[in-house]
Amino acid sequence: xxxxxxxxxxxxxxRVRAFADKHLKPLAAKIEAEEYFPRDFLRALGRxxxxxxxxxxxxxxxxxxxxxxxxxxxxxxxxxAAAEMxxxxxxxxxxxxxxxxxxxxxxxxxxxxxxxxxxIGALALTEPQAGSDAGSIKTRARRNGRDFxxxxxxxxxxxxxxxxxxxxxxxxxxxxxxxVRA
Ligand SMILES: Cc1cc2nc3c(=O)[nH]c(=O)nc-3n(C[C@H](O)[C@H](O)[C@H](O)COP(=O)(O)OP(=O)(O)OC[C@H]3O[C@@H](n4cnc5c(N)ncnc54)[C@H](O)[C@@H]3O)c2cc1C
Numbered sequence: 638x639x640x641x642x643x644x645x646x647x648x649x650x651x652r653v654r655a656f657a658d659k660h661l662k663p664l665a666a667k668i669e670a671e672e673y674f675p676r677d678f679l680r681a682l683g684r685x686x687x688x689x690x691x692x693x694x695x696x697x698x699x700x701x702x703x704x705x706x707x708x709x710x711x712x713x714x715x716x717x718a719a720a721e722m723x724x725x726x727x728x729x730x731x732x733x734x735x736x737x738x739x740x741x742x743x744x745x746x747x748x749x750x751x752x753x754x755x756x757i758g759a760l761a762l763t764e765p766q767a768g769s770d771a772g773s774i775k776t777r778a779r780r781n782g783r784d785f786x787x788x789x790x791x792x793x794x795x796x797x798x799x800x801x802x803x804x805x806x807x808x809x810x811x812x813x814x815x816x817v818r819a
Contacts, residue, residue, distance in 0.1 A: 642704070649705050653687060653712040665717040674796075675720050676757075679727065682713075683754020688728040692736045696744055697752035726795040727751055731758025731804050747802055759803040761791040768793075774806055 642650065660681055667673045682688050689698025690705040699705065706729060714721035728751075735748040751758040767773040776789025787805055794803070 642708075646704055646708060649690075649701065650708045650712065653709050654715075656682075656685060656687065657712050657716045661713065661716045661720055664720070668717050668719050675717075675723065678720060679724060679757065680754040682724060682728075683752060686752070688724065688754055689732065689752035691729075692732065692748075692752065696736055697749040698736070722795060723757075726760060727758040730760035730795075731802070734760075734804060751802060756802055757796050759794055759796045761794045761803050761805040763793045764790055765792055771806070776805060 661675070661678055664673065664675050664678060668675060679688070686697070686699045687709050689696065690701045690709050691703045692698030692700070694700045709728075710721060710725060713724055732748060732751055735744060739748060750756040762771055762774070764774050764776065766775065774789070776787060776791070778785045778787050780786075789805075791805065
């Protein structure tokens with residue numbers, strides 16, 4: 638099995654690297670020194686569809702697969718690891734469950750605005766007693782008419798305070814083993 642990048646992947650890598658050099662490098666020191674959140678840079682990534690490399694074009698992605706997502710992660714984090722954390726939480730952690738398991742209405746409302754960079758996504762999985770062991774999460778969802786009422790506690794959630802969209806992981810049935818797929 639060859640782990641070398643294909644010609645198409647190398648060309649994609651050059652595009653992302655040039656983009657990061659031009660648009661992120663000038664911000665990198667400010668991000669570290671001032672805890673500056675690169676909101677406009679995320680919008681610019683979205684306009685290029687670099688937030689949705691693995692997801693289908695009809696969902697607002699590029700349909701290039703997870704090797705290209707890894708290329709984006711490498712190239713952005715080579716310039717600013719903090720900016721990559723912000724990109725990754727929105728573009729992969731939040732977006733992948735919706736891309737794989739969401740229906741067309743959910744994708745239109747909750748996935749496309751995040752992949753376009755218009756909104757920021759957050760994945761709320763970790764709880765005080767459950768991190769690596771995601772099956773131990775205690776947050777519960779109770780149906781209330783057309784809505785769900787969620788009860789539980791989350792921690793360490795990247796960009797939760799940014800007035801974007803968040804995807805909280807929870808169990809429907811207490812006393813049963815929870816499996817979380819993402
Ligand atoms: C910068 C940052 C951003 C984060 N952003 C988010 C976010 O956006 N959303 C979110 O949901 N969470 C987020 N987290 C939380 C992160 O995902 C959790 O910290 C992680 O899942 C580990 O959980 P924990 O801290 O409870 O550690 P634990 O799960 O308690 O693990 C502690 C240690 O034990 C080891 N360990 C655990 N289980 C086993 C095992 N079975 N066998 C051997 N060793 C084991 C681990 O490797 C680790 O070294 C973030 C964390 C950080 C630091």
